[in-house]
Structure formats: structure tokens, C-alpha cells
Amino acid sequence: MPYQSKNPYNNEVLAxxxxxxxxxxxxxxxxxxxxFQSWKNKTFEERAAILHRAAExxxxRREELASYNTLETGKLFMESAWEMNVVADMFNHYADHGAEYLKPEIIKNPDQNAGDAVGIYNQQELFTKSNHGTLLTSKSFVQCQQSLWQVT
Structure with a gap:
């Protein structure tokens, strides 16, 4: 059965x-x-350039995109045009701050019995460090649960 896109304002079939x-x-x-594989291997600078270009x-194409949004949602054109500003602002925001948001973060375990065990979170993988200074990826984490704390 084919899928139909309809204008919510008047129920007209658009496509x-x-x-x-x-x-x-x-x-x-x-x-x-x-x-995704290509994107995840890009540097933050490359990602930022792509996001800035997307905002541009x-x-x-603000008016054209706003027209599509109006047809899709039934919103007033002025609201849809404002939303295009928000979309561009979001692209620019993440281009400017994405690297900071995705910096590795050290998470100290609050459990006193864990000693100096920490978790290191980054956008690619979770790393855990045991009390013995061993750095393990999440793949080997399950094998060593006795000496590590678990991040859930």
C-alpha cells in the first residue's frame, strides 16, 4: 500500500x-x-565546517524550506520561517561547541570500595580503569568485572 503525504490543513495529497x-x-x-562510518571518522574541524555550511x-533556502515545513505541518509560513532560523542556529551552535560536548569525561566511582577506579566516557567507546591501573575497553570490561566498577 503506497504512503501518502497530505497537507494537514486541507487534507490535499501532496505526494x-x-x-x-x-x-x-x-x-x-x-x-x-x-x-555514519564516514562521519564518525571526520575530525571535529571537518564536522564543524560541514555544520556551518549546512546552516548557510x-x-x-529559508523561504523554500519554510514552504515545505508549512505544507508538512500546517503551520503559518511565518512560524516555519522562524523555525529555519532555529535550525541554522542549532547547526552553528553544535559546530562551535560540539568538540567541547564530546570531550572525554572522567567519571569517578562514588563507591568507596572501588578505590581509584574510574570510567572514561568518550563519543566512541567507554573505557574503564581498574584499581591496578589497567585500561580496558568496554569489550574486555565484562571479563574483568571483579576488579572494576560498572558504569550503567
Whole structure:
């Protein structure tokens, strides 16, 4: 059964889309995974440049994008145009502050029995440090639970 996109204001059919087959869905998921693999390997500077450019494009196409948003949501055009400003502001904000938000964070265990064990959280993986100074990735963490504290 095809999917229809309708204008919520007057119920007019704007577009009709065929339902994806399992194979088509798998292909799209594989492309999304590939894009994520590329994104996660970019430096913060590369990510910031992409986000700043996205903000510029949103503002360059503000009226067009606001029109789509109005059709999709039934909002007044002025509200949709304001939302495009918010989208651009968010892209710029994360471009400017994303590296700071994703800095590794040392988490000290409050349990006195844990000694000096800590968890180190970063955007890629959780690391744990035992009382003996051993740094383990989350993959080997399960094997050494006796000497480590668990971050949940």
C-alpha cells in the first residue's frame, strides 16, 4: 500500500510514495551505515565546517524550506520561517561547541570500595580503569568485572 503525504490543513495529497521492499530497505540502511562510518571518522574541524555550511544553506533556502515545513505541518509560513532560523542556529551552535560536548569525561566511582577506579566516557567507546591501573575497553570490561566498577 503506497504512503501518502497530505497537507494537514486541507487534507490535499501532496505526494504518494511506494512502500519499500525488504531489499530496498536493506540498501538504504546500508547506505546510512556507510555515511555514519564516514562521519564518525571526520575530525571535529571537518564536522564543524560541514555544520556551518549546512546552516548557510538553510538560510540561503529559508523561504523554500519554510514552504515545505508549512505544507508538512500546517503551520503559518511565518512560524516555519522562524523555525529555519532555529535550525541554522542549532547547526552553528553544535559546530562551535560540539568538540567541547564530546570531550572525554572522567567519571569517578562514588563507591568507596572501588578505590581509584574510574570510567572514561568518550563519543566512541567507554573505557574503564581498574584499581591496578589497567585500561580496558568496554569489550574486555565484562571479563574483568571483579576488579572494576560498572558504569550503567
Amino acid at each position: 504518494t510514495f511506494d512502500t519499500l521492499t525488504d531489499a530496498q530497505l536493506e540498501e538504504k540502511l546500508a547506505k546510512a551505515h556507510e555515511a 544553506l538553510v538560510m540561503e
